[in-house]
Amino acid sequence: MGYDGSVARATVIGSILATLASASLICAAADPIISAEFYPGGTSNAYEWRTNIFSDGRIEQVVKAEPGWGAPEEWEGRAIPALSRKQLDRFFRIADEVGFCSLEAKYSATYQISESPESWRVLTDQDTLVLTINRGGFPCRVEVYGAEDIAGIWKSSRVHPKKQEGQRFCKAWSMLLALAPAPNRWQKPKLYR
Numbered sequence: 001m002g003y004d005g006s007v008a009r010a011t012v013i014g015s016i017l018a019t020l021a022s023a024s025l026i027c028a029a030a031d032p033i034i035s036a037e038f039y040p041g042g043t044s045n046a047y048e049w050r051t052n053i054f055s056d057g058r059i060e061q062v063v064k065a066e067p068g069w070g071a072p073e074e075w076e077g078r079a080i081p082a083l084s085r086k087q088l089d090r091f092f093r094i095a096d097e098v099g100f101c102s103l104e105a106k107y108s109a110t111y112q113i114s115e116s117p118e119s120w121r122v123l124t125d126q127d128t129l130v131l132t133i134n135r136g137g138f139p140c141r142v143e144v145y146g147a148e149d150i151a152g153i154w155k156s157s158r159v160h161p162k163k164q165e166g167q168r169f170c171k172a173w174s175m176l177l178a179l180a181p182a183p184n185r186w187q188k189p190k191l192y193r
Contacts, residue, residue, distance in 0.1 A: 030054060034091065035132040036176050038187070042069045042125035046184045049078075053180060057083035063183045080180050087179055094175045095133055098168040101140035107162055107169070109146025121158075123149055129173055144169050153191065 032052035126146030150166030174192035
């Protein structure tokens with residue numbers, strides 16, 4: 001009796017496919033429930049960073065090795081203690097209070113002042129904040145360019161037409177920073193309240 005390699009190959013291939021299928025299910029279960037990204041503005045000497053928070057409270061944060069806009073793609077992990085279920089629940093309670101998932105997908109500090117085509121208030125070199133909340137497979141992602149300006153944090157005399165939305169976003173961002181501190185010393189939760 002000869003060895004039938006095709007049966008053995010089919011068994012190995014089937015085993016590999018089953019392993020890959022179970023691995024993809026594990027990966028899906030391990031997707032972050034909260035993700036945050038910080039991109040420094042053009043004149044900023046801040047560090048770009050990314051944070052993922054998982055349903056078990058585990059936090060993964062990576063920070064660019066060098067500060068500034070356009071820094072090389074060299075990342076370093078940063079240890080942050082895991083969160084309790086109570087802390088995660090509090091974050092989601094705040095997100096629900098501010099209606100995070102009802103916010104628009106994207107905001108900019110630049111806006112039109114009047115109906116005239118030349119009447120724009122243009123801001124450049126602002127930081128970009130991105131916050132994604134994923135509950136039950138329904139992600140809500142909001143990207144904000146110049147959040148501090150939109151929310152009236154830097155100059156309260158300037159009233160951005162989306163100021164209330166900016167303040168709502170900043171309240172959720174503040175809670176995120178309370179749970180997973182940013183590597184930039186000035187990025188404290190109280191700044192965004």
